[in-house]
Amino acid sequence: MNQSPERESRAPRSLAPAPPYAGPRHFTLPDDSMKRVLVADKVTVELSGKRILDDVSFWIPKGEFLCLCGPNGAGKSTFLKTVLGIVQPVAGSIEILGQPAGTANKAVGYVPQRKTFDHDFPATALELIVANLRGSWPLRVTRDERDRARAVLRRVGGEKLVDKPLAGLSGGETQRVFLARALVNDPALVILDEPTAGVDVRGRHEFLDILAEISASDELAAILVTHNPAAIARCAERVVYIDGRLIAWGLPNELLGQESLSAIAFSMKDHGKSLPADED
Amino acid sequence: MNLLTFFTEPFAQPFMQRAVIAGMAVGGLCAMLGVFVVQRGLSFIGDGLAHAAFGGIALGLLLGASVSHATWIALPFTVLVSLGIAFVLRRGKLRGDVATGVFFAVSFALGVLFLGLRPVTAQPVNVETVLFGSILAVGSSDLLVVLAVCALVALAIIVTWTRLAYATFDPELARLSGVKVELLDYMLLALTAVVIVVAVKTVGIALVSSFVVIPAATARMLGRSLHRVALFAVAIGVGGAALGLLLSYHLNVASGATIILTLGAGFGLALALRKR
Numbered sequence: 001m002n003q004s005p006e007r008e009s010r011a012p013r014s015l016a017p018a019p020p021y022a023g024p025r026h027f028t029l030p031d032d033s034m035k036r037v038l039v040a041d042k043v044t045v046e047l048s049g050k051r052i053l054d055d056v057s058f059w060i061p062k063g064e065f066l067c068l069c070g071p072n073g074a075g076k077s078t079f080l081k082t083v084l085g086i087v088q089p090v091a092g093s094i095e096i097l098g099q100p101a102g103t104a105n106k107a108v109g110y111v112p113q114r115k116t117f118d119h120d121f122p123a124t125a126l127e128l129i130v131a132n133l134r135g136s137w138p139l140r141v142t143r144d145e146r147d148r149a150r151a152v153l154r155r156v157g158g159e160k161l162v163d164k165p166l167a168g169l170s171g172g173e174t175q176r177v178f179l180a181r182a183l184v185n186d187p188a189l190v191i192l193d194e195p196t197a198g199v200d201v202r203g204r205h206e207f208l209d210i211l212a213e214i215s216a217s218d219e220l221a222a223i224l225v226t227h228n229p230a231a232i233a234r235c236a237e238r239v240v241y242i243d244g245r246l247i248a249w250g251l252p253n254e255l256l257g258q259e260s261l262s263a264i265a266f267s268m269k270d271h272g273k274s275l276p277a278d279e280d
Numbered sequence: 281m282n283l284l285t286f287f288t289e290p291f292a293q294p295f296m297q298r299a300v301i302a303g304m305a306v307g308g309l310c311a312m313l314g315v316f317v318v319q320r321g322l323s324f325i326g327d328g329l330a331h332a333a334f335g336g337i338a339l340g341l342l343l344g345a346s347v348s349h350a351t352w353i354a355l356p357f358t359v360l361v362s363l364g365i366a367f368v369l370r371r372g373k374l375r376g377d378v379a380t381g382v383f384f385a386v387s388f389a390l391g392v393l394f395l396g397l398r399p400v401t402a403q404p405v406n407v408e409t410v411l412f413g414s415i416l417a418v419g420s421s422d423l424l425v426v427l428a429v430c431a432l433v434a435l436a437i438i439v440t441w442t443r444l445a446y447a448t449f450d451p452e453l454a455r456l457s458g459v460k461v462e463l464l465d466y467m468l469l470a471l472t473a474v475v476i477v478v479a480v481k482t483v484g485i486a487l488v489s490s491f492v493v494i495p496a497a498t499a500r501m502l503g504r505s506l507h508r509v510a511l512f513a514v515a516i517g518v519g520g521a522a523l524g525l526l527l528s529y530h531l532n533v534a535s536g537a538t539i540i541l542t543l544g545a546g547f548g549l550a551l552a553l554r555k556r
Contacts, residue, residue, distance in 0.1 A: 084456055105456050112452070121319065121449045122500065122509050128449075135457040137445035139507055165504050 024057075027250020030238065034061035037189050037221040038083065042092035045078055052078045055092070056246045060238075062188070065215035065222045067236035067252070074243045076225045080191050083223070084110060097188055109182030109190040114171060114198045125153065125161045125169070125177040132181045152180040156210050172203020179210065183220075190214065192224045196231070204228075211235045232256075290529040295416055302418045303521030303539065305430040306479045307491050311517030312437055313472050314496035315510045319448050322376040325365070325469070326492030328384035329476045330485040332361040335387035336477070338394035341405055348481075355477045361387050362473035366466045415483045415525070415535050422482055429478045433471045440464060445506050487536045491517055494543040501550045516546055 038060040045053040053075040060066050068076050081087040083094055085102015094101040096108060129149040130138045138145070146162075153159045158176040161169065169177065175195050182190050192211070196204040208231055214222055215235040224235060232239065236252045248255050290296045310326065317325045336357030340350025361383050368379040395405065418426070437444070446454040447461045455461045472492075479488045499512035524539030531538070 086452070086455070105458070110453070110456060112450075122503055122506050123449060124505065127505060131446050131449070132453070132457060134442075135446075135459065136442035137449065137506065139442060 021245060021247075024246040025248040025250070027248065027254040029249065030059070030061040030064060036060070037062050037064075037097060038223070039095045040079075040083075040092070041094070043079070043082060043089050043094055044091040045075070045082055045087055046090050047078065047087070052244065053082070053089070053242070054245045056242060057092070058240050058246060058249050060189070060221050060223065063218040063221055065211075065224065065235050065237045067232045067239045068223050068225045068242065069227075069232070069239060070242045070247070076242065077193060079242065080110075080193055080223065080225060083191060084108065106185050107188045109185065109187035111175065111178045111182045111190065111192045111195045113193050113195070114175060120167060123166050124163055125149075125158070125166065125180070126163060128166065128177060129153070129181045129184050133184050148184060149180070152184045153177070155183065156180045157206070170203055171199035172206055175199060175203070175207055176210065179207075187220070189221045189223070192222065192226075194225050194227070196226070196228060208234050286530065287526065290526055295418075296525065296529060298418045298420065298423050299415045299535065300522055300525050302423055302426050302482050303415055303525055304518045305427055306475070306483055306488070307495070307517035307521035307539075308514045309430045309434055309475055309517075310479065310488060310491035311495035311499075311513040312434065312510055313468070313475060314492040314517075315499065315506070315513050316444055316448050316468055317472060318493060318496040318500070319506075320376065322380065323493050323497075324377055324380045324384075324489075325362075325472060326476060326489035327485070328365070328380035329358055329362055329473050330480050330488050331384045331391075332387035332473075333358045333477045333480045334485075335361075335389075335391035335394070338391035341402070342394040342398055347405060351477060351481050355474065357387075358473040358477045359470050362469040363466055366469040370462060370465060415487065415539075418482045426478055426482055429474060433475050436467070436471055440467065441507075444468060448506075484536055487539060490540045490543055491521075494540075494547050495520065498543070498547045498550045501554045516543065520546060 036059045040059065041057055043053055043056045044051070056075075056079065068079065070076050078087060082089055083096070083101050085100075085105065096104045099107075126141055126146065126149050127138055129152065130141050130145045133145060133148065141149075150159055150162055153162055153176075156176045156179050158173060158180060161173055161177055164173075166174065166177065179190075179192075179195070182192075196207050199207065211222075211224065211231065212234050214220055215237060222235075224231060226232065232252055239248075239250065239252045239255045240246065241248045241255055291300065314326070317323065333354045336354030337347070337350040339357055340353030341347070343353060345353060365379050365383050368374055368383075369376060374382075443454070443459045444464055446457065446459050447464050451461045451465075476488050476492075479491075483491075495513040495516035496509075498516050499509045502512045503509035520543040521539055524542035525535055527533075527542065528535040528538035
C-alpha cells in the first residue's frame with residue numbers, strides 16, 4: 001500500500017475538507033481497442049527525496065486531447081518532464097508509441113511555459129522552428145526548411161511571423177511560434193505546459209481556437225496542463241486530475257459534474273478563480 | 281601626416297606589429313566567446329577567470345616556477361575553477377554572477393596567500409605585471425602561444441557553433457532535441473578559461489574582461505540573428521584592438537586603456553543609434 005506522499009508546499013485548494021484517498025476514480029475511459037500513444041504505468045517520481053508522483057497510471061489513445069489538471073504542486077509539470085525523459089521515475093514507466101519516454105522525442109512536440117525561455121535571444125521564428133527540425137541551431141536555412149516552417153506556421157495562423165524576431169512578438173504570437181515549433185516534426189503527441197499563462201485576453205482566445213482545432217484532429221494527441229476552465233470546456237476530450245496520485249480520469253463533464261466529486265469540481269473551479277485575471 | 285602614414289608608421293615597429301596581432305587575435309576570440317557567455321548572463325566570467333588565473337600564477341610561483349612558466353600552472357588551475365563554476369551553475373542553486381563572484385574571490389585570495397607563502401629568498405614578484413600585463417611587451421614566443429591557442433579555441437567554437445547556439449537559447453529544448461548540453465556548458469567555460477589564462481599574460485585582466493563583454497554587448501544591439509551578432513562582435517573586437525592601438529601610439533597614451541575606451545565608444549555609438 002502506498003504511503004501518503006510528501007509534496008512541495010502548495011496554495012490552499014479548497015475550503016471543503018479533502019476526502020480520504022480511496023484509490024483513483026475511473027469514469028468513462030478511452031476505448032480499449034484504440035492505439036495507445038502514451039501509456040503511464042504506475043509512475044512514481046521522487047525529487048530531492050520528496051515523492052512528487054505516486055503510482056499514477058493512465059493512457060492516451062491516438063488523437064485524444066487530454067487536459068491534465070490538479071492544484072499547484074500536484075506534480076503536473078513533473079509528469080510532463082517524465083514524459084519528456086528529463087526526469088526518470090523511481091518506479092513504473094512511461095511509454096510513447098511503445099518506446100520508453102525520452103527515446104522518442106521526435107514523436108513528441110513540446111510547448112513550454114512562456115516564462116521559461118530567453119526573450120532577448122537574437123532569433124527569428126524561422127530559426128526556432130528549423131532548430132527543432134534539425135536538432136541544432138541553423139546558420140543558413142534551406143528552401144525546403146523554410147517551406148516546412150511556413151506551412152506549420154500557417155497551420156497555427158502565424159504565417160506572417162516567419163521572419164519576425166522573437167523579441168518583437170506578443171505573448172500570443174510567441175506561443176503560436178512555439179506551437180508551430182512543436183508541430184514541425186509531425187509528432188504523435190504534443191505537450192502543452194500552461195501555454196496561455198501570461199498571455200493577454202485576445203491572444204489567449206486565439207490560442208484556444210488553435211488548440212480546439214488540434215482537439216478536433218483524429219491524428220494528433222495532446223496533453224494540456226491548464227488551470228483555465230475555458231480551455232478544458234473547449235478542448236478537453238478527457239481529463240486526468242492528479243494530486244500526487246491519480247484522483248480521477250474521465251470525461252470533462254463527469255469530473256466537473258459528479259456530486260460525489262464535488263471537492264474536485266470545487267477545487268478546479270476555485271483554482272481558476274484564485275488565479276490572476278489573465279490566467280482565467 | 282597623411283592618412284597612409286597614420287596607419288603604416290606605427291606598424292613599422294616590431295613591438296607594435298606583435299601587439300596588434302595579439303590584440304586582434306585575443307579581441308576577436310574573446311568577443312566570439314563573449315557572445316555566448318554574455319547571452320547566458322555570465323558577463324563577469326572574463327573578470328572572474330582572469331582573477332582565478334592570478335591564483336594559478338601565484339601557485340606556480342610558490343612551486344618555484346618563473347613568472348613566464350607559472351602560466352602553465354595557471355592553465356589547469358583556471359580550467360578547474362571554470363569547471364567548478366559550470367558544476368555549480370548546473371546544480372541550479374546559484375545565479376551565474378554569484379557563482380563567478382565566489383570562485384573569483386576565493387581563487388584571488390588563494391593567490392595572495394600563495395605569494396605570501398613563498399620563501400623570503402625567492403625573487404620578488406611585481407603583482408601589477410601579473411595582473412595588468414602589457415600588450416606592447418608581447419614577445420615573439422608569447423605571440424606564437426597566443427595565436428596557437430586562439431586558433432584551436434576558435435576551431436572548437438566553430439565546430440560546435442550550432443549546438444552551442446541552441447543550448448544558449450534554451451538548454452531544455454536543446455536537450456530534448458538531442459544536444460549534449462552539459463558537455464557543451466563545461467566545454468564553453470573551459471575554453472574561456474584557456475583563452476583568458478593566455479590572454480591575461482599578454483594583455484592583462486582589464487583588457488581581457490572588456491574584450492569578453494563590450495563587443496558582445498555592442499553587437500547584440502546590431503544583429504538580429506546569433507551568427508550576425510557573433511560576426512559583428514568579432515569585427516568589433518578585432519577592429520577595436522587595432523584602432524585602439526593606433527590611437528594610443530599617436531596620442532602617446534596607455535594602450536590597454538585606449539583599446540577599452542575605443543570599445544566603450546563603439547558601445548555608446550550603438551546605444552545612441554538604437555535609441556533613434
